[in-house]
Amino acid sequence: MSAQLDEKLMIPGQREQAANNKPAFAEESILNLDQVNIYYSGKAAIKEVSFPIAKQKITSLIGPSGCGKSTLLRSLNRMNDFIPEVTMDGLFTYNGQNLNAPSVDPVEVRRHIGMVFQKPNPFPKTIYKNIAWGPNINGYQKSLDELVEHSLKQAALWDEVKDRLHESALSLSGGQQQRLCIARALAMEPDILLMDEPCSALDPISTAHIEDLLFELKTRYTIVIVTHNMQQAARISDYTAFLESGELIEFGVTEQLFTMPQKQRTEEYVTGRFG
Amino acid sequence: MNQSSDNALNTSDRHLQRRHRKASLFSSFCALITFMGVALLALLLYQVCVDGIKWLDIQFLTSFPSRFPARAGILSALVGTLWLISLIALIAIPIGVATALYLEEFSKKNRLNRLIELNISNLAGVPSIVYGIIGLALFVRGLNLERSLISGALTMSLLILPVIIIASREAIKTVPMSIRHAAFALGATRWQTAWAHVLPASFPGILTGVILALSRAIGETAPLIMIGGLTYVAFLPDGPMDSFTAMPIQIYNWVARPQHEFHQLAASAIIVLLAVLLIMNAAAIVIRHKTER
Numbered sequence: 001m002s003a004q005l006d007e008k009l010m011i012p013g014q015r016e017q018a019a020n021n022k023p024a025f026a027e028e029s030i031l032n033l034d035q036v037n038i039y040y041s042g043k044a045a046i047k048e049v050s051f052p053i054a055k056q057k058i059t060s061l062i063g064p065s066g067c068g069k070s071t072l073l074r075s076l077n078r079m080n081d082f083i084p085e086v087t088m089d090g091l092f093t094y095n096g097q098n099l100n101a102p103s104v105d106p107v108e109v110r111r112h113i114g115m116v117f118q119k120p121n122p123f124p125k126t127i128y129k130n131i132a133w134g135p136n137i138n139g140y141q142k143s144l145d146e147l148v149e150h151s152l153k154q155a156a157l158w159d160e161v162k163d164r165l166h167e168s169a170l171s172l173s174g175g176q177q178q179r180l181c182i183a184r185a186l187a188m189e190p191d192i193l194l195m196d197e198p199c200s201a202l203d204p205i206s207t208a209h210i211e212d213l214l215f216e217l218k219t220r221y222t223i224v225i226v227t228h229n230m231q232q233a234a235r236i237s238d239y240t241a242f243l244e245s246g247e248l249i250e251f252g253v254t255e256q257l258f259t260m261p262q263k264q265r266t267e268e269y270v271t272g273r274f275g
Numbered sequence: 276m277n278q279s280s281d282n283a284l285n286t287s288d289r290h291l292q293r294r295h296r297k298a299s300l301f302s303s304f305c306a307l308i309t310f311m312g313v314a315l316l317a318l319l320l321y322q323v324c325v326d327g328i329k330w331l332d333i334q335f336l337t338s339f340p341s342r343f344p345a346r347a348g349i350l351s352a353l354v355g356t357l358w359l360i361s362l363i364a365l366i367a368i369p370i371g372v373a374t375a376l377y378l379e380e381f382s383k384k385n386r387l388n389r390l391i392e393l394n395i396s397n398l399a400g401v402p403s404i405v406y407g408i409i410g411l412a413l414f415v416r417g418l419n420l421e422r423s424l425i426s427g428a429l430t431m432s433l434l435i436l437p438v439i440i441i442a443s444r445e446a447i448k449t450v451p452m453s454i455r456h457a458a459f460a461l462g463a464t465r466w467q468t469a470w471a472h473v474l475p476a477s478f479p480g481i482l483t484g485v486i487l488a489l490s491r492a493i494g495e496t497a498p499l500i501m502i503g504g505l506t507y508v509a510f511l512p513d514g515p516m517d518s519f520t521a522m523p524i525q526i527y528n529w530v531a532r533p534q535h536e537f538h539q540l541a542a543s544a545i546i547v548l549l550a551v552l553l554i555m556n557a558a559a560i561v562i563r564h565k566t567e568r
Contacts, residue, residue, distance in 0.1 A: 115456075117460075121453035123458075185460070
């Protein structure tokens with residue numbers, strides 16, 4: 001299966017197949033990238049990248065610093081719109097719709113595709129308000145109390161904060177803050193959760209907490225994670241995309257990519273010989 | 276005997292000692308300058324208090340101005356100033372904060388907006404008398420608002436708007452980008468983000484700017500004289516369309532008289548003006564502490 005998958009996905013010009021969700025890839029894909037280019041002030045940061053993102057799986061993006069993986073991640077929920085120098089082309093097909101089509105409202109995109117950032121960035125408000133604000137402004141009708149509890153439980157934070165929901169989120173430790181940010185994103189019940197190096201600012205214990213959490217979450221959510229940590233990518237993800245200098249070097253089943261990479265560069269990178 | 280060469284950490288290094296001397300010299304110089312500023316202010320306050328304490332009583336606060344120093348009071352000027360400050364706050368704060376929010380959060384960084392920004396910075400440096408002339412031409416004559424409280428408040432609002440805008444923009448700039456991104460990633464619009472997160476987070480800074488601006492407005496005389504704030508008012512304004520006087524005008528008027536008693540009255544009025552200012556500042560500090568938590 002994987003040989004076929006690699007072959008199909010690695011060969012450029014498979015535009016039709018990626019766009020039409022043909023069974024090149026054994027999973028049901030929720031988001032498809034097809035010939036994506038992203039430019040900073042006209043200079044290409046991401047070049048002709050195509051790969052699918054499997055539904056309810058974890059896809060990790062790896063590669064050396066500056067390879068464009070964070071830029072690519074931010075393009076998946078239109079967060080690059082806030083950087084005026086960034087332009088892009090190519091197709092991002094999400095549920096049959098191009099994310100960048102003029103008729104698509106970026107605010108709507110972000111309601112379905114949530115994001116957790118590199119550094120924990122809770123709002124300087126109470127723990128409760130951190131979670132409840134997003135659903136509230138988006139017209140959530142049911143009980144916010146229940147939603148807050150449910151989200152915090154999903155993020156494995158409930159037991160630690162249930163007695164202090166109305167204290168400032170800034171009183172939490174870094175690892176707790178990051179789990180709060182995850183809970184905040186989950187409260188929107190997103191289809192896809194994007195994570196930009198969510199553990200890079202955390203100690204190993206908090207990192208382990210979050211990795212356990214990701215395992216739990218993938219039964220319900222699709223997760224795309226950027227990570228610098230090879231072991232983390234190997235441990236948690238189902239699929240891995242390896243990028244270098246804005247180009248997709250290799251995409252495939254994680255185990256395959258780490259144990260039997262098809263490309264020399266991938267092997268060098270995952271075994272730590274460069275990057 | 277072990278000399279300096281053995282111990283690299285001893286203090287006998289002459290070069291290092293010279294650097295330490297320079298540092299302590301500079302810090303004493305700074306302390307001296309700071310102290311001089313404070314001392315001058317204290318001297319001024321002392322002088323004002325010595326002159327003004329004599330007439331400062333309830334009668335002074337509850338009387339209208341008079342030809343006789345013993346019967347003269349500050350009532351109409353005090354009420355006029357309170358009216359003026361309230362109107363200015365109502366006009367200038369919403370416009371100023373909204374402008375700052377627009378420039379920081381919504382506007383595209385194009386040539387027109389850069390021009391607007393440049394002009395606002397320049398306006399902050401325009402002499403207050405010039406605003407008085409604008410106020411006279413625009414509000415008193417152009418809009419036929421007469422020599423009323425509202426004309427005065429509008430003119431003063433123009434005067435302090437640049438200060439409020441600049442201070443608010445600086446406060447808004449200090450809100451970390453990550454907070455905005457967090458809100459956007461939850462499917463918030465720019466307006467929702469600005470209203471729920473950027474504005475509350477920058478509120479303490481905005482408040483500081485607003486208080487600075489209002490303090491300036493409360494002490495300004497020139498524009499009010501220009502637009503015709505009266506110097507002798509023996510009634511209280513009922514509404515924004517009434518004519519008025521304000522404390523700086525009354526002080527100016529008393530100082531300009533030859534009799535020594537009136538100079539003392541002016542000092543008393545200055546004490547009242549400073550008290551109003553202090554109360555405003557204290558209120559701001561209390562509000563800021565409440566919201567920061």
